Amino acid sequence: MPFDSIALLWLLLPVAAASGWMAALRGERQRRTQARQTRQRLSPHYFRGINYLLNEQPDKAIEVFIKMLEIESEMVETHLALGNLFRRRGEVDRAIRIHQNLIGNRSLSEEERTLAMLELGMDYMRAGLLDRAEELFRQLLDGGMHIRQSLKQLVDIYQQEQDWNKAIDTARRLEQVSGRSLHPMIAHFYCEQAEESWRQREPARALQFIDTALEVDPRCVRANLMAGRAAEDAGDLEAAVERYRHIEEQDPDFLPEAMDPLLRCYRALHRMDEFTFYLRGLAEKHNAITPVLLLAELLAERQGIDAALEYLSSALHRRPSVRGLERLVHYALAHAEGRARDNLLLLKEFVAKLLENKSVYRCSQCGFTGRLLHWQCPGCKNWNTVKPIHGIEGE
Ligand SMILES: [Zn+2]
Incomplete structure (x- = not known):
């Protein structure tokens, strides 16, 4: 497989900047001098590094670039770009090596070093090393650097670890920092806690979580379905019917989910006319x-x-x-x-x-389709984006 062309684009940016922009500004003669200087500054390591990449010898390329960084700290952006590229390609070990090397470089500014920490944290997440990632993002938060990105990644980590208390606290902090409501997602975290309580046979506790979920997001269909089920279990079918019927006001897209439970309750209540x-x-x-x-x-x-x-x-x-x-x-x-x-x-x-084999549900964000309802999309990990498919072949 040929090396990603984006990599080349990134790596050649300094050359483009030197030969194009400067020319317009400083004239032809100066351009030639600049280009010659750039060539001198970048060669031979720079081009040797690119050569290695083109010949699919990324480890040798990394060695060359790391050596260059020791001499030339202006190469930080190139390193960051290269590290991201490796991570995107799934070559996480290489990304980690590059970012660790950056962090260890004493000539870097605080901004550059913390940027590399952020990237390394994401490498660790990609590698499934959640503890190490969490540690890095916490350090960044404590230092007051890259707060929004760190909080975002931490919410992601706590979801993966199913540590819902921490996920809720962190998401609330992220709401404050970003000024963006995360209420629907937080409501789902409470629903997760409710389900956990249910599994542990603590229905009263589960109900508390469901109520909180609905306080946080009154449109949370999942909480209402759970509340209806709880009312059914408690033998209060009237209350269950009320809960299930409320889904029409919450989000009519989810109406199909309420049909079977309602049929069950109305039958038991002998109120089929209604x-x-x-x-x-x-x-x-x-x-x-x-x-x-x-x-x-x-x-x-x-x-x-x-x-x-x-x-x-x-x-x-x-x-x-x-x-x-x-x-x-x-x-x-x-x-x-x-x-x-x-x-x-x-x-x-x-x-x-x-x-x-027609899919019944589809995610509005990433297009994931399936025959089961997922409150969190298995594809893009967004909450509340998977809904029944409408249209001639669907709902
Ligand atoms: Zn999705």
């Missing part, structure tokens, strides 16, 4: 197909297939959906015979193929 009425309202107000399908199912169950068929076909006129079509074919098959039945069976097979 539920049917609620579903009609949802189907009219929102675009989601799950309430429509559930309503059709209830109509089939309570008034027969014809009622379901009639409702579904009119609903699909307003809002085309592959999942709706699948159900429509399913109902239509109940009465079909002969040739019509054969055609419907063919259509059923076709629609099933269309829906086979």
Whole structure:
């Protein structure tokens, strides 16, 4: 694999600066002198280093550049760029070597040295050495350097370590420093604590965390789903229904998540008329197909297939959906015979193929898709960005 062209770009920047910019400013003659001086200053080590990189001998290149740093501290930026490049390429050991070497160089300014510490911290994170990374970021914080970046990395570390108390404290500090609300993420940290309490069979404690999550972020659907589940477990189905129905106001994108729990509760409460009425309202107000399908199912169950068929076909006129079509074919098959039945069976097979292995959820940030709901995206690690997919093949 040829060495990354970005590397060359970075490494050649000083040359470009010397030969281009200066020329415009100081005239042709001066330019020649400058270029000659630059060549003299950079050669032979500089070009030998580049040569090694081009020939895919990065270790030899590093040796050359490190030697140059001892003589020429102006090479700091090049080193930082090179170190970042190695980290991005997954060659973390090399990145660590470069950044450690920078930190050890006494001729560096405080700003440069702490910048190298920040980079080294990120190398350690990439290498999974979270303790060492944490130590570095803490040192930077104590020294009042690169506070925002350090806090950001620390929040990341504490999430990976599932140390939710520290994650919450650090995120709150980051909010103050950056002036940006991190409420939705912090609410999820409380939800994580609630789940942990649940696993340890401490439901009262879990409920406290859920309440705090909702105080921090009243739109936290996850907390509401958990609160509903807790109410169900406690036998308070009325309260559970209230919680689940609140999701419509919190974030209608998550409506499908509330459908099964609501069906469960309304059935147990023997209040199916009320539920049917609620579903009609949802189907009219929102675009989601799950309430429509559930309503059709209830109509089939309570008034027969014809009622379901009639409702579904009119609903699909307003809002085309592959999942709706699948159900429509399913109902239509109940009465079909002969040739019509054969055609419907063919259509059923076709629609099933269309829906086979279709992702149900997608992250709005990185595009990650899957069939399970993740509150934290497995791809980009953002919270609250994975949602049910809408559109003709989705919700
Ligand atoms: Zn993502």
